[in-house]
Amino acid sequence: MAQTSDTIAVQESPSSSTNVPAGEQHSFMSPKSRHKPRSHRKQVVIIFGSIVVAAACAFLWYYFSGFESTDDAQVDVHLYPVSARISGYIASVNTYDNQVVEKGRELVEIDPRDYQIAVDKAQAALGTADAVARALNIEVPITTTDTASQLKSTSSDIENAKAGIAAAQKQAAAAHARLLEAQANNVKAQDDVKRYRLLLTKDEVSRQTYDHAFAAAETENAGVAAAEASEAATLQAVQQARSRLVQAEANYEAAQTGPKRVASTRAKALAALADVRQKRAALAQAQLNLGYTKVCAPVSGEVTKKVVVGMNVAPGEQLLTIVPLGQVWITANFKETQLRHMRPGQKVEISVDSNGRSYKGHVDSIAGATGPVFSLLPPENATGNYVKIVQRLPVKIVLEPGENRDHQLRPGMNVEAKVYVR
Numbered sequence: 001m002a003q004t005s006d007t008i009a010v011q012e013s014p015s016s017s018t019n020v021p022a023g024e025q026h027s028f029m030s031p032k033s034r035h036k037p038r039s040h041r042k043q044v045v046i047i048f049g050s051i052v053v054a055a056a057c058a059f060l061w062y063y064f065s066g067f068e069s070t071d072d073a074q075v076d077v078h079l080y081p082v083s084a085r086i087s088g089y090i091a092s093v094n095t096y097d098n099q100v101v102e103k104g105r106e107l108v109e110i111d112p113r114d115y116q117i118a119v120d121k122a123q124a125a126l127g128t129a130d131a132v133a134r135a136l137n138i139e140v141p142i143t144t145t146d147t148a149s150q151l152k153s154t155s156s157d158i159e160n161a162k163a164g165i166a167a168a169q170k171q172a173a174a175a176h177a178r179l180l181e182a183q184a185n186n187v188k189a190q191d192d193v194k195r196y197r198l199l200l201t202k203d204e205v206s207r208q209t210y211d212h213a214f215a216a217a218e219t220e221n222a223g224v225a226a227a228e229a230s231e232a233a234t235l236q237a238v239q240q241a242r243s244r245l246v247q248a249e250a251n252y253e254a255a256q257t258g259p260k261r262v263a264s265t266r267a268k269a270l271a272a273l274a275d276v277r278q279k280r281a282a283l284a285q286a287q288l289n290l291g292y293t294k295v296c297a298p299v300s301g302e303v304t305k306k307v308v309v310g311m312n313v314a315p316g317e318q319l320l321t322i323v324p325l326g327q328v329w330i331t332a333n334f335k336e337t338q339l340r341h342m343r344p345g346q347k348v349e350i351s352v353d354s355n356g357r358s359y360k361g362h363v364d365s366i367a368g369a370t371g372p373v374f375s376l377l378p379p380e381n382a383t384g385n386y387v388k389i390v391q392r393l394p395v396k397i398v399l400e401p402g403e404n405r406d407h408q409l410r411p412g413m414n415v416e417a418k419v420y421v422r
Contacts, residue, residue, distance in 0.1 A: 066422050068334060068341075070332050072334075072392065073333065073397075073414065073416065073417045074412060074415065075331075075409050075410060076411060077328045079322075082108075082319050083315075084110065084314070087315055088312070088313065089312055090307055090309050093306060093307060094107055097303065100303075100407075101297045101301065104297060105296060108295040109295070115292075123283055125279045129272065130279075132275070133272035136268050137269050165242055171234040176231050182223040192216065301325060301327075303322060304322075325409070326404070328404060333394055334419075335392055342366065343363065343421075344364060344365055346421060350399075350415050350418075351418070352409065354408070361398055362400065363397055366396075367395070367396070370391040370394075371394055395419075397417060
């Protein structure tokens, strides 16, 4: 009971504790009470550190989720193989390996002498064909005019021949009538001579009368001969008129073929014009072949794998290759899991190990299929083990203008591409 009273006494006398000095009062505190401020500071540090770590993790997540990168990328370009379009002997090569040339510069010359001779021959053949065509074109109107005049002339000749036949036939009829008359008169005169001869023997008529009758008979006999000759002449005239008619009709038939001759001449003229066009095309081809003896650069770029003087080349044989260093792009192979937010136009940063530089560009396009699909023997993934294999798709990245001004990016270089997807 005495201990309890003392405790109560101590609790009931706060004035006694207030009179104790501060240092002495702290010496009477318990060890648990002295460690409370230090634990509080530790908790604050832990909370602040957790906040900093969370903020750093959030920043890193935001930073790394803002781009997609790959080191499976290289520099690409369209190579321009320059080939011969004609066969011939390499006369000169006007460039050297790895030389930068401009578009249109003469690189290789094939011996042009054979092709110059071909041009000269083609020009001569064209001149001959042109002369023939001009002559035939002049002959067409002449033949047309001659045909028309010949038709008109032969028609007139036929009419004249028919009229001549009619006139000759009339003359022949008249001559025949005169012949009949002369023959009748001759018969009468001959009968008179016979009768007067009998009378003369009997002295019933005078000698003079008999001589007169005999002379008349001779005259009539001569008239018959003349009439026969006249009839023969008229018959011959009829035959001649008929011959002229036959000739005129033949000439008319020949004249009627005039339009066909005109058509034939016109066809020959057209054929000559076609031959002129053919010869002109042959000349143009010969001139083209002569121009092909000078092989020029199709684009600006760097020359590689060139031929040497003295080679004989065939059409289509490659002479050299031009690498247009100003037209390079980047082909980056990204996993299909990296393409979820990738779009054309997004900015790209390209890192190159050869010079340590970084180049700026943008996504141009995403290929329509994965790389293995375009290979000669596409792989077959149907193995039956149901294992999904992440594929890569080529992404074309185009450099910004002026980034490769010094042409240090060369096709085939491996680069690192970083695409900022947001």
